[in-house]
Amino acid sequence: MPSPVHPGDDDTTTTRRRPVTTRAAAPRVVDVPADLAEALDAVPPARRSFDALSYSRQRPHVLSVEGAKTDATRERRIAKVLADLGA
Numbered sequence: 001m002p003s004p005v006h007p008g009d010d011d012t013t014t015t016r017r018r019p020v021t022t023r024a025a026a027p028r029v030v031d032v033p034a035d036l037a038e039a040l041d042a043v044p045p046a047r048r049s050f051d052a053l054s055y056s057r058q059r060p061h062v063l064s065v066e067g068a069k070t071d072a073t074r075e076r077r078i079a080k081v082l083a084d085l086g087a
Helices: 034-042 044-052 055-066 071-084
Strands: none
Touching: 034 044, 034 055, 034 071, 044 071, 055 071
């Protein structure tokens, strides 16, 4: 059975802990394309709904608009974002 260790005993080891430092993470912000921003600004309830979404929820809306290859598709996707936001 190991012998008990008492404070002040010569055979004790002390460990030094590094101080824990945390940095505040910068808020993540989605870069909204100009045409989507204009459409959101034209419908204030949609803008408020979009701004209330988290970064993770805003991003798919923006990516769907940015991924459109034609202007017609882009316009349809912007209309869908507005519809999804209840506008």
